[in-house]
Amino acid sequence: MTLLLPLLAFVFASLLVAGAALALAPAPAGTIERRLGEVIDGSFAEPVEGSERGYLKALIPAFKRIGSIAPKAPSEMGKLQQRLVAAGYRQPEALVIFLGVRVTLALAAFALMSFPIVVRRPNLPLALAVCGFTYVLSGMVLARKAKARQHRIRLGLPDALDLLVVSVEAGLGLDQAIQRVASELHNAHPDLCDELRLINLELRAGKPRAEALHNLGERTGVDDVQSLVAMLVQTDKFGTSVAQSLRVHSETLRTKRRQRAEEAAAKTGVKMVFPLVFCIFPAVWVVTIGPAAIKFVEVIAPMATAK
Numbered sequence: 001m002t003l004l005l006p007l008l009a010f011v012f013a014s015l016l017v018a019g020a021a022l023a024l025a026p027a028p029a030g031t032i033e034r035r036l037g038e039v040i041d042g043s044f045a046e047p048v049e050g051s052e053r054g055y056l057k058a059l060i061p062a063f064k065r066i067g068s069i070a071p072k073a074p075s076e077m078g079k080l081q082q083r084l085v086a087a088g089y090r091q092p093e094a095l096v097i098f099l100g101v102r103v104t105l106a107l108a109a110f111a112l113m114s115f116p117i118v119v120r121r122p123n124l125p126l127a128l129a130v131c132g133f134t135y136v137l138s139g140m141v142l143a144r145k146a147k148a149r150q151h152r153i154r155l156g157l158p159d160a161l162d163l164l165v166v167s168v169e170a171g172l173g174l175d176q177a178i179q180r181v182a183s184e185l186h187n188a189h190p191d192l193c194d195e196l197r198l199i200n201l202e203l204r205a206g207k208p209r210a211e212a213l214h215n216l217g218e219r220t221g222v223d224d225v226q227s228l229v230a231m232l233v234q235t236d237k238f239g240t241s242v243a244q245s246l247r248v249h250s251e252t253l254r255t256k257r258r259q260r261a262e263e264a265a266a267k268t269g270v271k272m273v274f275p276l277v278f279c280i281f282p283a284v285w286v287v288t289i290g291p292a293a294i295k296f297v298e299v300i301a302p303m304a305t306a307k
Helices: 002-022 031-041 051-070 075-087 093-115 124-169 174-184 190-204 209-220 225-236 242-266 273-306
Strands: none
Touching: 031 051, 051 093, 075 093, 075 209, 075 225, 093 124, 124 190, 124 225, 124 242, 174 190, 190 209, 209 225, 225 242
């Protein structure tokens, strides 16, 4: 019985986290989104199964209600919204759902740590500490997802630039070249291609190209993408050659990638100090000095007992 209760608590927390992930996941594409996908590159999103859709319908309204009544600091809402967009959650209700998920997880952690059914002796300070840690942990997980997505976009940018240079030099305009890159590299770099598709949708909606490119830099938050956007805007403003500018920028980006790799290689020695000192050296000392220490104890022990 003592093992069953923590197991049930763990299963409940796992189901809650899974529901939160499904609730924040991109919603299934509707008729308009599927038509737009067919117009852009002939692709469309597959519908979600009925069981998953029913699960989402049961969870999302609950998270929305909790998130709508949760306290909100105006100074943090802008940063949190930007972090959600950088992580790939662009739905209008993503902020409210995330707040609901964060509050629900914190309250569930507090309940699990304070109920006598789960723990023998409830400790209110410990329960409050676990509640605060869970509240902060959800923001850390979101920040890590945003950072991972930015890293994937940064890795896919050189391939996109190479194909963009080839497309522009072949005679395509910049808008058509961006659309071509988004359709060709969708399987290899889906995150970057989704952002490029949004540029095409904004251009078709009537936004100026400079504004659409600036929105790309703000959505991703990647410094390489922001420098590419600044270069394209300046090229469009001054009327210089787009292909030549892209080729120069591509070479600069490769140089930056090589410098980042050299920097990471230089940091390897410093990062290996901790595992060497605390993990490898103790084992080496036990293997090398251990037999001598045992022999020393065997020799000294009779002499000490004889005295």
